[in-house]
Amino acid sequence: MxxxxxxxxxxxxxxxxxxxxxxxxxxxxxxxxxxxxxxxxxxxxxxxxxxxxxxxxxxxxxxxxxxxxxxxxxxxxxxxxxxxxxxxxxxxxxxxxxxxxxxxxxxxxxxxSFSFEQMLTQAGVPLRHIQEGRNVSMYRTNVPNGRAGPFGGDLVVSMRPMVSRDAIRSIQITSRFPAVHGAPIHLGDPALLGIADLQAPDYGDAVTVHADELPVFWACGVTxxxxxxxxxxxxxxxxxxxxxxxxxxxxxxxxxx
Amino acid sequence: MxxxxxxxxxxxxxxxxxxxxxxxxxxxxxxxxxxxxxxxxxxxxxxxxxxxxxxxxxxxxxxxxxxxxxxxxxxxxxxxxxxxxxxxxxxxxxxxxxxxxxxxxxxxxxxxSFSFEQMLTQAGVPLRHIQEGRNVSMYRTNVPNGRAGPFGGDLVVSMRPMVSRDAIRSIQITSRFPAVHGAPIHLGDPALLGIADLQAPDYGDAVTVHADELPVFWACGVTxxxxxxxxxxxxxxxxxxxxxxxxxxxxxxxxxx
Structure with a gap:
C-alpha cells in the first residue's frame, strides 16, 4: 500500500x-x-x-x-x-x-525512530523490543534541554541493548540520519544519564538486557x-x-x- | 617540514x-x-x-x-x-x-593509527596516552585472525579510554578512514576480547581509565x-x-x- x-x-x-x-x-x-x-x-x-x-x-x-x-x-x-x-x-x-x-x-x-529502526533491521542489527514484541524502553534523563520561552524540561531517551559490534554498526548507520534523531547520545552506564534502573522505564516496556550487551541511548521524540x-x-x-x-x-x- | x-x-x-x-x-x-x-x-x-x-x-x-x-x-x-x-x-x-x-x-x-589520532585530536577528542605522555595501550585478544598460508595468530588491539560522547564521535570519525584501521572493533567490557586486565597491556603503556569512561578498542598494526x-x-x-x-x-x- x-x-x-x-x-x-x-x-x-x-x-x-x-x-x-x-x-x-x-x-x-x-x-x-x-x-x-x-x-x-x-x-x-x-x-x-x-x-x-x-x-x-x-x-x-x-x-x-x-x-x-x-x-x-x-x-x-x-x-x-x-x-x-x-x-x-x-x-x-x-x-x-x-x-x-x-x-x-x-x-x-x-x-x-521508526525510520532508523528500519535501517538497522535492514542492516541485520537485531532490535530487542521487536524480538520481544514490546514497545521500546524510554527514560527521563537528568540532561536538561535547551530552553526556549516556556519550553524546557529534560531529555527523554529510548534504549536498545546491543552487543558492541552492533552498537558500533548502529552508530555508523544512525549517524547518516540526523533527521530522525541521528547518532546515539550515550552508551554504557545508565547512571551517567541519571537512570537508576533500566528495568523500570518511564515510558514503553522493559526489555531483556544480556550481560554481554551495552545499553545504547538515542534522543527520543517523547522529549x-x-x-x-x-x-x-x-x-x-x-x-x-x-x-x-x-x-x-x-x-x-x-x-x- | x-x-x-x-x-x-x-x-x-x-x-x-x-x-x-x-x-x-x-x-x-x-x-x-x-x-x-x-x-x-x-x-x-x-x-x-x-x-x-x-x-x-x-x-x-x-x-x-x-x-x-x-x-x-x-x-x-x-x-x-x-x-x-x-x-x-x-x-x-x-x-x-x-x-x-x-x-x-x-x-x-x-x-x-597516527592518522586517525590526528583526526580525533582535530575534532577535540582527548587521547589519554598523549595527555599522559605514554605509548598507547595494546593487547593480544582471543579473536583469531583470518589465516593465509603461514600467517595467522590473534588480533592485537589498541585501547583508548573515552566518555561515551567522545566514543560515539570517534566511531563516526574513524569510520571515515578504513585505510587506517577504520571504526573500533569493540567497546566496553575487555573480558569479551579475552583481556583480563586493562592495566597490564601486552605492548605499550598502561593509561588511566576513569569510572565514567568506556575502553574503546581498535584493530592494531602490531597484528x-x-x-x-x-x-x-x-x-x-x-x-x-x-x-x-x-x-x-x-x-x-x-x-x-
Missing part, C-alpha cells in the same frame, strides 16, 4: 491502530500542533534541541496541508489518533481535528511532548503515541550522506 | 627517533618486507584482515621505491629504524637496509608484525616500533566519504 492510500484509509475511519510497520520504506512523523502565539518559541526549542526534535516539516499558520511531506495530506484527519492538551493536561482523545481546527494553528512534524506538557499551554495537540503521520518521504532519502 | 624533506633528513642519518607527531597532516605507515615466496600469502592475509592490516601500498618484487606513497621514497633508508627477523626471532636492528637488500623483496606499507613473527619465516623485515615511514599522502585524502 502507498502512504497516500494508507492516509485515505485512515481519513475514512478504516484504521485506528498504531502505525508501527505500516509502509515501512516511508518516514513516519511525530505531530505537534500549537497556536501561532507559542509556535515561534517551540520552533526555537526544536532548533536548540535537534537530536530529540528534528523538524521534518513546519506548516504555515492555519495550514493543515503538509505539501513537503505528501501531496494530499490533511493533518486534521490522516493520523489514526490525536491527544488534545489543555493547560498541560490531556483533556481529550480524538480521531478528527476538523471541529476544533483554528486558523492560527501551526503544525510541526518531527522525525521518528518535545514532555516539553509541550510541562509548558502548560492553554491548548496543544499531539499524535496519540504510536499513531503517527505516515509521509511520502522515503526513509532512504533522509540519509545525510 | 615537508615529508620529502623529512625523509631526506632520515636518509642522511639526521633523525633516529620515533616519528609520532612528525609532519602531522601526512599519513605514516607500518612497514613489512618479505621475500616474494611468502609475499602472496601475506597479501592474502592482509586482504582477509583489513581492519588490522589496511594496505596503503605494495611494491613490485625488488622495488624499493614506493611511488604511490611519495615520489622519491627509498624504503631502504627513509625510516629511522628497522628490525630484521630470522626464523621468527629478532636478529638485528638496523638504520639502513641497502647491504641486505634482495631482488625478491616485496614491500608492504600498512596504515597506522601483522605478530603474524610475521609467528610464521617464523627465514627472513622478514619491519620498521622499528614507532619509527614509521612518513608518506606524502595527506591524512585527509584517506577519508572514504
Amino acid at each position: 502507498t502512504p497516500q492510500a494508507f492516509r485515505h484509509q485512515v481519513r475514512q475511519g478504516g484504521f485506528r491502530k498504531p502505525t508501527a510497520g505500516v509502509c515501512g520504506d516511508y518516514a513516519q512523523a511525530n505531530l505537534a500542533i500549537l497556536p501561532q502565539a507559542q509556535a515561534a518559541d517551540f520552533m526555537r526549542f526544536c532548533q536548540l534541541n535537534p537530536k530529540p526534535c528534528p523538524l521534518l516539516g513546519v506548516g504555515e499558520p492555519g495550514q493543515w496541508q503538509m505539501p513537503m511531506l505528501g501531496e494530499d495530506i490533511d493533518i486534521r484527519t490522516d493520523l489514526p489518533g490525536y491527544y488534545v492538551y489543555r493547560d498541560g493536561e490531556r483533556a481529550e482523545e480524538r480521531v478528527d481535528l476538523r471541529d476544533i481546527w483554528q486558523p492560527d494553528f501551526v503544525v510541526f512534524a518531527i522525525g521518528c 518535545p511532548q514532555e516539553a509541550l506538557r510541562s509548558a502548560k499551554l492553554p491548548l496543544a495537540i499531539t499524535h496519540k503515541p504510536g499513531h503517527m503521520l505516515v509521509t511520502d518521504v522515503l526513509n532512504s532519502s533522509l540519509a545525510a550522506f | 615537508t615529508p620529502q624533506a623529512f625523509r631526506h633528513q632520515v636518509r642522511q642519518g639526521g633523525f633516529r627517533k620515533p616519528t609520532a607527531g612528525v609532519c602531522g597532516d601526512y599519513a605514516q605507515a607500518n612497514l613489512a618486507i618479505l621475500p616474494q615466496a611468502q609475499a602472496a600469502d601475506f597479501m592474502r592475509f592482509c586482504q582477509l584482515n583489513p581492519k588490522p592490516c589496511p594496505l596503503l601500498g605494495v611494491g613490485e618484487p625488488g622495488q624499493w621505491q614506493m611511488p604511490m606513497l611519495g615520489e622519491d621514497i627509498d624504503i631502504r633508508t627513509d625510516l629511522p629504524g628497522y628490525y630484521v627477523y630470522r626464523d621468527g626471532e629478532r636478529a638485528e636492528e638496523r638504520v639502513d637496509l641497502r647491504d641486505i637488500w634482495q631482488p625478491d623483496f616485496v614491500v608492504f606499507a600498512i596504515g597506522c 601483522p608484525q605478530e603474524a610475521l613473527r609467528s610464521a617464523k619465516l627465514p627472513l622478514a623485515i619491519t620498521h622499528k616500533p614507532g619509527h614509521m615511514l612518513v608518506t606524502d599522502v595527506l591524512n585527509s585524502s584517506l577519508a572514504a566519504f
Whole structure:
C-alpha cells in the first residue's frame, strides 16, 4: 500500500491502530500542533534541541496541508489518533481535528525512530523490543534541554541493548540520519544519564538486557511532548503515541550522506 | 617540514627517533618486507584482515621505491629504524637496509593509527596516552585472525579510554578512514576480547581509565608484525616500533566519504 492510500484509509475511519510497520520504506512523523502565539518559541526549542526534535516539516499558520511531506495530506484527519492538551493536561482523545481546527494553528512534524529502526533491521542489527514484541524502553534523563520561552524540561531517551559490534554498526548507520534523531547520545552506564534502573522505564516496556550487551541511548521524540506538557499551554495537540503521520518521504532519502 | 624533506633528513642519518607527531597532516605507515615466496600469502592475509592490516601500498618484487606513497621514497633508508627477523626471532636492528637488500623483496606499507589520532585530536577528542605522555595501550585478544598460508595468530588491539560522547564521535570519525584501521572493533567490557586486565597491556603503556569512561578498542598494526613473527619465516623485515615511514599522502585524502 502507498502512504497516500494508507492516509485515505485512515481519513475514512478504516484504521485506528498504531502505525508501527505500516509502509515501512516511508518516514513516519511525530505531530505537534500549537497556536501561532507559542509556535515561534517551540520552533526555537526544536532548533536548540535537534537530536530529540528534528523538524521534518513546519506548516504555515492555519495550514493543515503538509505539501513537503505528501501531496494530499490533511493533518486534521490522516493520523489514526490525536491527544488534545489543555493547560498541560490531556483533556481529550480524538480521531478528527476538523471541529476544533483554528486558523492560527501551526503544525510541526518531527522525525521518528521508526525510520532508523528500519535501517538497522535492514542492516541485520537485531532490535530487542521487536524480538520481544514490546514497545521500546524510554527514560527521563537528568540532561536538561535547551530552553526556549516556556519550553524546557529534560531529555527523554529510548534504549536498545546491543552487543558492541552492533552498537558500533548502529552508530555508523544512525549517524547518516540526523533527521530522525541521528547518532546515539550515550552508551554504557545508565547512571551517567541519571537512570537508576533500566528495568523500570518511564515510558514503553522493559526489555531483556544480556550481560554481554551495552545499553545504547538515542534522543527520543517523547522529549518535545514532555516539553509541550510541562509548558502548560492553554491548548496543544499531539499524535496519540504510536499513531503517527505516515509521509511520502522515503526513509532512504533522509540519509545525510 | 615537508615529508620529502623529512625523509631526506632520515636518509642522511639526521633523525633516529620515533616519528609520532612528525609532519602531522601526512599519513605514516607500518612497514613489512618479505621475500616474494611468502609475499602472496601475506597479501592474502592482509586482504582477509583489513581492519588490522589496511594496505596503503605494495611494491613490485625488488622495488624499493614506493611511488604511490611519495615520489622519491627509498624504503631502504627513509625510516629511522628497522628490525630484521630470522626464523621468527629478532636478529638485528638496523638504520639502513641497502647491504641486505634482495631482488625478491616485496614491500608492504600498512596504515597506522597516527592518522586517525590526528583526526580525533582535530575534532577535540582527548587521547589519554598523549595527555599522559605514554605509548598507547595494546593487547593480544582471543579473536583469531583470518589465516593465509603461514600467517595467522590473534588480533592485537589498541585501547583508548573515552566518555561515551567522545566514543560515539570517534566511531563516526574513524569510520571515515578504513585505510587506517577504520571504526573500533569493540567497546566496553575487555573480558569479551579475552583481556583480563586493562592495566597490564601486552605492548605499550598502561593509561588511566576513569569510572565514567568506556575502553574503546581498535584493530592494531602490531597484528601483522605478530603474524610475521609467528610464521617464523627465514627472513622478514619491519620498521622499528614507532619509527614509521612518513608518506606524502595527506591524512585527509584517506577519508572514504
